Every structure is written in structure tokens, then in C-alpha cells.
Amino acid sequence: MNKVEAAVIHKLAKERHGKATVVTRDSPLGLTASVVKLVTDVHDLYADKPGKGFGRFEADEVSFPAAAILRNYLQHGTTSFVDASKVLMSVLANRASPVALATGGFVLMAHMSGDNGMSWFVVAIITNVQSTAVNEANMDVVDTVHVDMQNLRVAGRVNIGDWLGGDPDARYLGFLKQKGGVSDYFRSFLGCSELVDSAAETKKLLDELKSFAIGSAMTEPAREEFLQRAHDFCVARQRSDEPLSLESLCNAVQPDEPKALQQVLAKAKVQINDGFVPDGRVLKSFLRIKARTAFWSVDIERHLGRREGQVRPGQEVAYLLRLA
Numbered sequence: 001m002n003k004v005e006a007a008v009i010h011k012l013a014k015e016r017h018g019k020a021t022v023v024t025r026d027s028p029l030g031l032t033a034s035v036v037k038l039v040t041d042v043h044d045l046y047a048d049k050p051g052k053g054f055g056r057f058e059a060d061e062v063s064f065p066a067a068a069i070l071r072n073y074l075q076h077g078t079t080s081f082v083d084a085s086k087v088l089m090s091v092l093a094n095r096a097s098p099v100a101l102a103t104g105g106f107v108l109m110a111h112m113s114g115d116n117g118m119s120w121f122v123v124a125i126i127t128n129v130q131s132t133a134v135n136e137a138n139m140d141v142v143d144t145v146h147v148d149m150q151n152l153r154v155a156g157r158v159n160i161g162d163w164l165g166g167d168p169d170a171r172y173l174g175f176l177k178q179k180g181g182v183s184d185y186f187r188s189f190l191g192c193s194e195l196v197d198s199a200a201e202t203k204k205l206l207d208e209l210k211s212f213a214i215g216s217a218m219t220e221p222a223r224e225e226f227l228q229r230a231h232d233f234c235v236a237r238q239r240s241d242e243p244l245s246l247e248s249l250c251n252a253v254q255p256d257e258p259k260a261l262q263q264v265l266a267k268a269k270v271q272i273n274d275g276f277v278p279d280g281r282v283l284k285s286f287l288r289i290k291a292r293t294a295f296w297s298v299d300i301e302r303h304l305g306r307r308e309g310q311v312r313p314g315q316e317v318a319y320l321l322r323l324a
Helices: 033-048 066-076 081-096 160-164 184-190 198-215 220-239 246-253 258-266 280-285
Strands: 003-013 021-023 052-057 105-113 119-126 128-134 141-147 154-159 173-176 192-194 288-292 297-301
Touching (some): 003 033, 003 081, 033 105, 033 154, 066 081, 066 160, 081 105, 154 160, 154 184, 173 184, 184 192, 220 246, 220 280
Antiparallel strands (some): 003 105, 052 173, 119 154, 128 141, 288 297
């Protein structure tokens, strides 16, 4: 079970087209049951969302100081948690001010650890929402305010162990992506150098889709139709040179229950970046069987999900991502 080591909330005040200012706390939040639940819920929501970008801290820590600020707290111990969070707030306000459509909210920052030795620094912008509730004592309807957990849009997370462990290939920094580029200022605040290799991302996605299909309760024809829809969706994005949205993919290929697939892709250990353009060569590699020896070679084009009579006479028929 994850443990909250420290948490604080500051306020980023900003209206659309306006300049950002900050209101800060001078002490960390007491780790009450309510605070722990809020931090845990935000962390879980972040983990469950598929639309994320992954990368590492920018090497230029003068222009992108978040890494140096966190290192002073986490590694050197020269800055307290709250003081580090205040400096981060000034960086956030600086990045948000020029962005016309960016809005403010309460900025939750937390240091978390897990039983498996992992630890994270989590930051998210949350807002309150007004609603109504029934008073159980007298059955009256009353106004109430609660944190809007359904619309978490801006959040990021640093895997502290992977970062400080020094693995040059680790993608230890992630953030939620938003349509329209509104999340760009938050990525800049984190100092995230997003690492996207379209070929690698395409292969990871297809492998995860195959694993999902194999592990599901689908019949074999249903699995083949699922993979056909996924392949067609990817090909359409590749041909139009359009970034692929994992959420849109899930809605298209699993329309009756997209959340299940969204969670699988979101929690995949391979960390699939949202917003990459599928690689045509990787897509084609799943459409062909190639083998060669000194005496013969074979090159068979696969036709996924094609019904009998839809393939021209003489064509070989096989299946993309053939399931055992």
C-alpha cells in the first residue's frame, strides 16, 4: 500500500488571458485520513488515465529548474518539502502566465512511497465543484462543495527511484496530455523532455492490444474483429499523419467497455506515449510473414479479419497478431 510522506496545497490564481499569481501555505498538510485519501485518489486517477506523455528532465536546469529544486529536497536535503513546493509554484506561475487559455486552481504536491521501495513526487491542479446533498439528520437538501475528481486534467509524476538511480534509458517523468496544447505549459513547468519514438510506441501499443485480446473473455472471432478495428484505427491515423489518441482508440475498438482497455494501456509498464503518429513500417510488419534460408524465401501478406471470398484467388491468408 502506498504511503503519503508529505503533502501541501497552494493556490494558482489565474483567469483566462490573465496573469498567474500564487497564494502559498507556510506548513505542510497534516496527514489526516482526508488528506491521505485525497492524495491517494489523485495519484490513482493519474495512474488510470491513458493520455500521458513520458520523458526525462531537460538537461538545462537553468531554463527548466524543477529538477534542481526537487534534487535539493530529495537528495541533498538542503531545502524542506514546503520550501521546495513554494519555489516550484513560482516556476508554475511563470509558465502559466503567457498561456491565454490556462486557468488556475489548487495545486496539490505530494511525496509518496510504496511497499515495493518505489517513491514518487506527484503534482496536480485540482478544483472545487459545487453540488447538493441530502442532510441525513433532517432530510433537507443543502449546498455542498467537494473536490472535482472527475475532471482531473493537469497532473504529473516523477518516479524518484528511477530518476536518482541514474538509468540513462529510464522515462521517469510523466504528465497528462490535453487536447489543444494547454498541457504544454505544465510540461514546461516540469521540465520534461518528452521522448517519443513512433516505431517503438507503435510496437508497444500493438503488443499490449494483443495481450489484452488474449487475456480477455472474447471469442476468437471477436478477438480478431477487435484487432482488426485497432489495426484500421492505427492505419487511418498513420495515413492522415494524425497523432493517435489512446482514449479515442479505446472508444473505437472497445465501444461497449472502453474503460477496461484504457486502464490496461494506462498502467502498462512499457509506458505508451499518447499523441504519437503510428509508424507505417511497424504496422506493415504485422501484416507480413517473412522468412529466408540459403535455398528459399517466403513473403506472405496477412489479411486480418477478412471473410471467405474477400481475398483474391491465389492470395495467402493469415491473421495479424494470430492468437494461439
